[in-house]
Amino acid sequence: MKLRRSGRLVDMTHYLLQNPQTLVPLSYFADRYQSAKSSISEDLGIIKQTFEQQGIGSLLTIPGAAGGVKYIPYTGLEEATQFIEELSELIAKPDRLLPGGYLYMTDILGNPKLLNKIGKMFATAFKDTKVDIIMTMATKGIPLAHAVASYLDVPVVIVRRDSRVTEGSTVSINYVSGSSKRIQTMLLAKRSLETGSNVLIIDDFMKAGGTVNGMVNLLAEFQANVAGIGVLVESENVEERLVEDYISLVKLENVNERDRQIEVNPGNFLTVMSKSNE
Numbered sequence: 001m002k003l004r005r006s007g008r009l010v011d012m013t014h015y016l017l018q019n020p021q022t023l024v025p026l027s028y029f030a031d032r033y034q035s036a037k038s039s040i041s042e043d044l045g046i047i048k049q050t051f052e053q054q055g056i057g058s059l060l061t062i063p064g065a066a067g068g069v070k071y072i073p074y075t076g077l078e079e080a081t082q083f084i085e086e087l088s089e090l091i092a093k094p095d096r097l098l099p100g101g102y103l104y105m106t107d108i109l110g111n112p113k114l115l116n117k118i119g120k121m122f123a124t125a126f127k128d129t130k131v132d133i134i135m136t137m138a139t140k141g142i143p144l145a146h147a148v149a150s151y152l153d154v155p156v157v158i159v160r161r162d163s164r165v166t167e168g169s170t171v172s173i174n175y176v177s178g179s180s181k182r183i184q185t186m187l188l189a190k191r192s193l194e195t196g197s198n199v200l201i202i203d204d205f206m207k208a209g210g211t212v213n214g215m216v217n218l219l220a221e222f223q224a225n226v227a228g229i230g231v232l233v234e235s236e237n238v239e240e241r242l243v244e245d246y247i248s249l250v251k252l253e254n255v256n257e258r259d260r261q262i263e264v265n266p267g268n269f270l271t272v273m274s275k276s277n278e
Contacts, residue, residue, distance in 0.1 A: 002034045008043055016047070016059070016071040020123075021153035025068040044069055055079050073151045074124040075117075077273055081266075083117055088250050088264040091233065097262060101255045105233075109143050109204060118249065119147025122202065122230045125247045125269060126152070128276075131200045131227045133157055133193065135219070137186070137211055144232060145202045152200070157192040159215055161185060167192075171221050175214030186214050188222075198227040206231040209243035216243070234267055247272055 003011065012029060029040045048059040055076030059069050075083075087108075096104045108114055131152050136145035138160045145156045161184065163170055172187035193199070201215050216226055229246035236253045248267030255262055 001032070005039075005043065008033050008035065008040075009046060012043060013047055016069075017056075019153075020057075020071050020073050020151050023062065023068045023070045028068075072127055073120055074127055075121050077270070077277060080121055080124070080273060081270060083121070084249055084266045084270065087114075087118075088266065091250060091252075092262045092264040094260040094262065097255065097257060097260055099257075101257050103233075103252075103255075103262070105140065105204065109140055115143055115147040118144065118232065119149075120151050121249065121269065122148045122247070123151035125230060125272060126200055126228050129200070129227050130198045132198045134200045134202055135159060135188075135215055136202045137215065140204045141202060144204050148200070148202050148230070154200075157188060157199075159186050159188050159218065161187070163187060164189075171218070173214065173218050173221060175210060175217060177208075177210040184214075186211075186218060188218055193219075193222040193224050195223045197222070197224040199224050200227045201229045203230075204232045205235075206233070206243070206246070206248070207235040208238050209241050209246075212246070213242040231267075 011033075016024070026037050026040050029035075030037050033040070044059060044061070051057050051059060051071075055074075055078070057071060057073040060072055061067070061069050090108065091103065091105075098104055131154055133154055134145045134149045134152070134156045136142060136156065136158060138158050142156075142158060145158075149156045167189035169190050170187040171190055172185055174183050174185055176182070177184055199219055201212060203212055206212055212229055212231070219226055229243060231246055231248045233250050233252055234246075234248040236251050247269055249269050251265050251267045253263040253265050
């Protein structure tokens with residue numbers, strides 16, 4: 001289809017946003033718009049500049065016959081700081097407190113707009129990391145993992161506590177819950193992972209880290225690699241943390257059930273991001 005530059009810019013932008021992390025040959029756009037590659041390169045330069053100015057992401061250009069352009073999503077530091085502050089205020093609302101000191105998080109994990117922003121932030125944190133697949137624990141981590149996967153353009157595997165006949169044979173391990181110290185079981189379908197896969201673990205909440213540590217041990221059974229660990233909320237008041245190397249968006253500092261007060265602060269995401277920008 002033959003389009004004017006304004007039309008090409010809109011259509012190219014839409015295509016790139018819908019296909020993150022995908023290498024697109026310049027010849028694809030040249031054929032799509034019946035335009036010269038030189039014109040396509042100029043258009044991509046405009047899109048790249050706009051993406052970077054607006055904090056949408058960047059375009060990676062790879063030269064050569066097998067090259068092309070790739071959209072790399074990321075969230076800018078200023079936008080990330082503002083969102084984490086808003087997220088902290090949202091989690092700190094007193095009416096979120098449940099009996100036993102638990103927090104109601106279903107509204108956040110069920111909000112597409114919030115999940116979209118959270119997914120992009122984790123994609124930003126691991127944009128320079130080789131990730132083949134994302135792993136999470138059923139059930140609350142599932143929407144979170146899919147949000148991240150949509151920006152990294154990788155599949156998701158789900159670890160469960162009980163077997164499903166639809167998943168075939170499984171690999172299971174026993175692990176010790178970091179908070180309750182109880183022995184529990186987690187399992188994953190054998191077909192889920194290939195040997196040597198680079199796996200990003202995503203979870204919604206981490207206290208002592210027993211569940212995340214269990215997933216790390218489960219990956220060892222598949223001879224897969226831990227590419228990174230990302231958690232939405234981490235709890236600060238923990239005697240022993242079973243996981244050390246991870247990235248969190250917010251940190252639960254204190255929960256006072258009697259006074260119905262919840263203290264929430266930024267996690268280590270902003271610190272990690274600031275160091276990577278130096």
